[in-house]
Structures are given as structure tokens and as C-alpha cells.
Amino acid sequence: MGLEAKLTQDGFITTTLDAIISWARKSSVWPMPMGISCCAIEMISAADPKYDLARFGSEVMRFTPRQCDVMIVAGTVTYKMAQVVRRIYDQMPEPKWVIAMGACTSSGGMYRSYSVVQGIDQFLPVDVYTAGCPPRPENLINAVMAIQAKIAKSKARDYPDVPLTDLGVIKN
Amino acid sequence: MQFKELIVEKVKEKFGESLQDVNEFRGDLSLTIHKDKILQLAEFLHNDSELAFTMCKDVTAIDWAVRKNRFTVVYHLLSLKNNFNLRVKANLENEPYTIESVTSVWRSADWYERETYDMYGIVFENHPDLRRMYMPEGFEYYPLRKDFPVLGIPGSLPLPNKTE
Numbered sequence: 001m002g003l004e005a006k007l008t009q010d011g012f013i014t015t016t017l018d019a020i021i022s023w024a025r026k027s028s029v030w031p032m033p034m035g036i037s038c039c040a041i042e043m044i045s046a047a048d049p050k051y052d053l054a055r056f057g058s059e060v061m062r063f064t065p066r067q068c069d070v071m072i073v074a075g076t077v078t079y080k081m082a083q084v085v086r087r088i089y090d091q092m093p094e095p096k097w098v099i100a101m102g103a104c105t106s107s108g109g110m111y112r113s114y115s116v117v118q119g120i121d122q123f124l125p126v127d128v129y130t131a132g133c134p135p136r137p138e139n140l141i142n143a144v145m146a147i148q149a150k151i152a153k154s155k156a157r158d159y160p161d162v163p164l165t166d167l168g169v170i171k172n
Numbered sequence: 173m174q175f176k177e178l179i180v181e182k183v184k185e186k187f188g189e190s191l192q193d194v195n196e197f198r199g200d201l202s203l204t205i206h207k208d209k210i211l212q213l214a215e216f217l218h219n220d221s222e223l224a225f226t227m228c229k230d231v232t233a234i235d236w237a238v239r240k241n242r243f244t245v246v247y248h249l250l251s252l253k254n255n256f257n258l259r260v261k262a263n264l265e266n267e268p269y270t271i272e273s274v275t276s277v278w279r280s281a282d283w284y285e286r287e288t289y290d291m292y293g294i295v296f297e298n299h300p301d302l303r304r305m306y307m308p309e310g311f312e313y314y315p316l317r318k319d320f321p322v323l324g325i326p327g328s329l330p331l332p333n334k335t336e
């Protein structure tokens with residue numbers, strides 16, 4: 001497939017370190033599936049064989065925030081849940097991104113109510129907003145691709161080595 | 173005699189004036205009782221071998237948003253023996269809005285009463301554990317009251333600090 005044919009002859013390619021790091025990074029964006037309500041079903045569909053998020057290197061839904069790169073917040077975030085979402089976000093290692101999936105996470109959606117946070121950007125730095133209620137899996141894939149495009153443009157030195165937020169977890 | 177008539181007759185005989193209203197709508201029977209007699213009525217309906225309302229399916233409230241007769245507490249009961257649903261209501265007219273808890277009769281009323289307390293601020297006296305159910309501990313308002321704004325009171329629920 002292209003490169004391999006050349007490799008049999010010369011065995012090396014030249015590129016910049018930034019380009020190769022960004023390329024590697026953008027091809028393995030592991031999501032944190034923060035599936036809180038109905039949008040989660042479409043997030044699951046996006047990972048299934050029909051839509052196949054694996055084509056973009058994002059099929060590995062990690063259920064521990066320590067291994068995640070992008071948090072897909074899929075669902076209605078209530079004020080009570082906001083504390084939990086933020087705590088999980090804080091445990092993800094840098095660099096990290098956030099996709100606000102669906103109307104609820106982006107703006108509170110149809111829940112104009114006292115219990116629902118009217119947009120998670122009130123407490124999280126959102127990179128991509130996804131429209132729809134719920135968004136189609138294609139739309140979520142589009143959001144992942146937007147994250148990839150963002151990473152592709154970045155440079156390795158844009159991400160300083162930030163230590164994890166100390167959450168006061170008891171150490172042995 | 174139909175079972176409905178039997179209930180009304182028995183309750184009338186025992187509670188007399190305290191039974192304020194008997195209402196039937198689309199086959200559902202509702203009794204309105206004076207709020208001071210709610211626990212006695214609950215015990216009576218539960219313990220009477222013929223009536224045997226052994227199950228409390230729901231406790232909720234209505235906010236009428238008027239000064240007089242502000243709240244109505246509503247109980248939904250089921251008699252498994254007779255396959256019959258009964259609704260019992262009690263009006264709360266003045267502050268403080270309190271009513272005797274029926275958890276000593278039906279254990280299932282425990283969380284229903286907590287929820288009603290959380291949403292309407294009705295205090296159930298002698299409830300074993302009357303804490304907030306959905307709203308965080310320390311929240312000062314009662315969301316399902318009619319004078320509570322739909323979008324809530326800004327700043328009354330804490331959010332995590334904004335990140336950079």
C-alpha cells in the first residue's frame with residue numbers, strides 16, 4: 001500500500017518529529033465513553049461493525065480515565081453528575097480533548113430545567129460540539145475526525161508535561 | 173354489597189366527621205381524610221382483615237399554589253386480597269406543612285415520603301430517615317413547588333470550577 005513498496009528499496013523515510021508524533025497521536029485517539037443517557041446508544045453504534053469507529057483508531061473505549069485521550073460526554077449532565085464528570089476528566093492524562101455529544105451536553109437540550117447543566121462548557125473545555133438529539137453515528141465520527149484534524153495541526157511542544165491533578169486519593 | 177361501598181361504610185363508621193370527602197372518578201375511589209387522622213386511617217385500612225390494604229404503591233403531593241389548602245398529600249394503596257386500588261388524600265392548609273409518616277404501617281412509604289419531602293418540603297413526622305432524595309444535601313429549595321422557577325435559582329447548585 002504505497003509506503004511498503006518504497007521501503008523494500010531504501011528502508012527509511014524523512015519527516016519532521018512533529019509530523020510523525022502528531023500522526024501517531026491522531027491515529028490512536030482513545031475515547032473515554034462518558035455515556036450518561038440516551039446519546040450513549042448512538043456512541044455504542046458508532047463503535048459497532050456497521051459504522052466502525054476503528055477505521056479512525058478510536059475503537060478502544062477505555063473504562064479507566066488513565067488510558068484515555070478524548071472524553072465523549074454523551075448524555076444529559078445534571079448538576080449532581082457534573083461533579084463526577086469533572087472528577088473523571090481530571091484523572092485523564094494530558095493531552096486530552098472533550099467532545100460534547102448531543103444537544104443535552106452542548107446546551108442542556110430540551111431539558112431547560114433546574115437540575116440539568118445548561119451546557120458542559122460551564123465547567124469543561126469543550127473541543128467539538130456535536131449537533132443532534134441524538135447525533136447520528138456518522139456525526140460522532142465526524143467529531144472524532146475534527147479532533148484528529150486539530151491534533152494533526154498541533155506540534156508536540158504544544159503539550160507541556162502537566163502532572164495529574166491531585167485529587168486527594170489515598171495512597172498506600 | 174360492593175367492595176367500594178363496604179370501604180366507605182367502614183371508614184365512615186370509624187372516622188365519622190374526619191372523613192371529609194368521598195369521590196369516585198372513572199371507577200377510582202378517593203377518600204379525603206383530615207390530616208391528623210392519617211396514621212389511624214392507614215393502620216385501619218392495613219389491619220382490617222376484610223379490607224387488607226397491604227401495599228402502599230405511591231405517596232406524592234399536589235401543590236395547588238393557593239394560600240388556602242396549599243398542599244394535598246396523596247397515597248395510592250392496593251388491596252391484593254380484593255384486587256382493589258384506593259386513593260387517600262389529606263389536605264395541608266397552614267404552615268408548617270407537616271403530616272404523620274405512614275412508614276410504621278407500610279415500609280414502602282419510606283422513600284416515597286423522602287421524595288415528597290425533597291420535592292415539596294412537606295415534613296413527615298416520625299419518619300425514620302427524612303433526608304433529601306434527588307437534590308444534594310444542603311439544597312435550600314423545593315423544586316416541585318409552584319413558586320420555584322423552572323430554571324432553578326442561579327448559584328444554588330454548585331458546579332466544578334471552570335478549567336482554563
Ligand code: SF4
Nearest residue numbers: 038039102103104134
Ligand atoms: S441529546 Fe437527545 S439523545 Fe442525547 S442525551 Fe440528550 S435527550 Fe438523549
